[in-house]
Amino acid sequence: MKPFKLIQPTHENEALQARSSDGSEYMAAGTDLLNRIKEHVASPETVVDLKKISGLDQIESDDRGIWLGAMVRMSEVSGHPEIQRRFPAVATTVGHAATPQIRNMATVAGNICQKPRCWYLRHEGYPCIKNGGTGCWAKDGENEFHAIFDNQICSATQPSNLAPVLVAHDAIIEVQGQDGVKEITAGDFFTGPSENPLMEVKLSAGEFVRRILLPAETETSLWAYEEAREKQSFDWAQASVTILLDRGGRKGDHRVILGAVSPAPLRREDMEKKLNGSDDEATQAALIAGEGATPLSQNGYKVPMLQGLIRRAVRVVRSREEG
Numbered sequence: 001m002k003p004f005k006l007i008q009p010t011h012e013n014e015a016l017q018a019r020s021s022d023g024s025e026y027m028a029a030g031t032d033l034l035n036r037i038k039e040h041v042a043s044p045e046t047v048v049d050l051k052k053i054s055g056l057d058q059i060e061s062d063d064r065g066i067w068l069g070a071m072v073r074m075s076e077v078s079g080h081p082e083i084q085r086r087f088p089a090v091a092t093t094v095g096h097a098a099t100p101q102i103r104n105m106a107t108v109a110g111n112i113c114q115k116p117r118c119w120y121l122r123h124e125g126y127p128c129i130k131n132g133g134t135g136c137w138a139k140d141g142e143n144e145f146h147a148i149f150d151n152q153i154c155s156a157t158q159p160s161n162l163a164p165v166l167v168a169h170d171a172i173i174e175v176q177g178q179d180g181v182k183e184i185t186a187g188d189f190f191t192g193p194s195e196n197p198l199m200e201v202k203l204s205a206g207e208f209v210r211r212i213l214l215p216a217e218t219e220t221s222l223w224a225y226e227e228a229r230e231k232q233s234f235d236w237a238q239a240s241v242t243i244l245l246d247r248g249g250r251k252g253d254h255r256v257i258l259g260a261v262s263p264a265p266l267r268r269e270d271m272e273k274k275l276n277g278s279d280d281e282a283t284q285a286a287l288i289a290g291e292g293a294t295p296l297s298q299n300g301y302k303v304p305m306l307q308g309l310i311r312r313a314v315r316v317v318r319s320r321e322e323g
């Protein structure tokens with residue numbers, strides 16, 4: 001591990017100042033960043049630790065919804081009674097991630113800004129396009145866990161459990177930068193490699209996530225989250241499906257978001273249209289799951305896996321409707 005200078009600012013402005021040099025990185029709990037430093041795939045000169053900035057670890061409600069401070073821990077989200085009641089899909093999805101130990105440490109901002117789990121990206125010996133090299137080594141290599149959609153430039157998937165459900169809720173990511181605070185909807189925040197292969201989220205140099213808003217107008221008790229993974233714990237999803245029905249009580253305002261099958265959470269409006277309450281809606285939605293997919297040599301199994309998850313998720317969400 002290359003030594004680095006640690007700065008622990010107590011104010012947001014100090015953090016922005018400290019992060020203004022090229023060789024610096026923000027750190028929340030460090031469960032991802034420190035691993036990448038140990039693996040020699042990140043080598044910041046300076047690490048700007050956000051833990052001591054007051055106010056970033058709060059969960060607050062107002063007219064707009066529930067705000068999650070950047071430094072709120074994942075276990076606080078999954079165990080929070082108001083989030084469980086108003087945004088059950090968020091509480092449950094976060095509660096499925098990683099391990100209890102990691103959820104007790106890891107933060108919501110760190111979760112949505114974590115780097116993909118591609119083994120080529122995380123191996124110092126491979127100059128892949130995501131770490132400044134060229135090409136995608138997984139495309140013709142070991143690609144069992146990689147993307148089946150939008151995988152031409154880079155086939156790493158977005159690893160965050162929170163990401164798809166934030167997109168489903170049109171969550172707002174509040175970002176602090178040198179020019180002040182701005183808001184980005186989750187659907188725009190998570191990006192694919194065609195925009196900038198080095199980035200998975202839309203943060204400019206030096207900007208940091210300040211808070212995340214779960215908007216009141218997208219609350220719904222009609223939700224389902226289904227995922228498949230090799231191990232119950234200490235693992236990542238191979239594929240996931242998040243369904244929200246009738247968001248904010250608006251009939252037909254549905255969202256279907258696929259996770260872990262593309263570089264950014266994938267909204268499927270074609271599937272949303274199939275959710276019309278008919279007897280065969282689950283089959284109809286599942287049938288089109290593979291449309292647009294370009295599976296690689298080892299990950300074609302993700303298409304039938306998605307179909308099974310979609311069928312299950314539709315059954316779950318309809319059973320919630322029936323009470």
Ligand SMILES: Cc1cc2nc3c(=O)[nH]c(=O)nc-3n(C[C@H](O)[C@H](O)[C@H](O)COP(=O)(O)OP(=O)(O)OC[C@H]3O[C@@H](n4cnc5c(N)ncnc54)[C@H](O)[C@@H]3O)c2cc1C
Nearest residue numbers: 028029030031032033097098107109110111113160161209
């Ligand atoms: C065995 C294992 C299994 C896992 N399984 C899952 C899983 O199933 N689902 C899942 O979602 N995750 C999983 N994870 C990943 C884990 O959830 C992340 O490591 C964690 O969420 C990162 O949070 P952190 O606070 O430690 O972030 P850090 O490691 O501190 O930071 C991660 C990245 O985010 C950046 N960052 C942090 N805070 C901010 C901010 N406020 N603004 C801008 N950038 C910021 C950092 O610069 C860094 O690049 C797993 C991890 C392990 C080790």
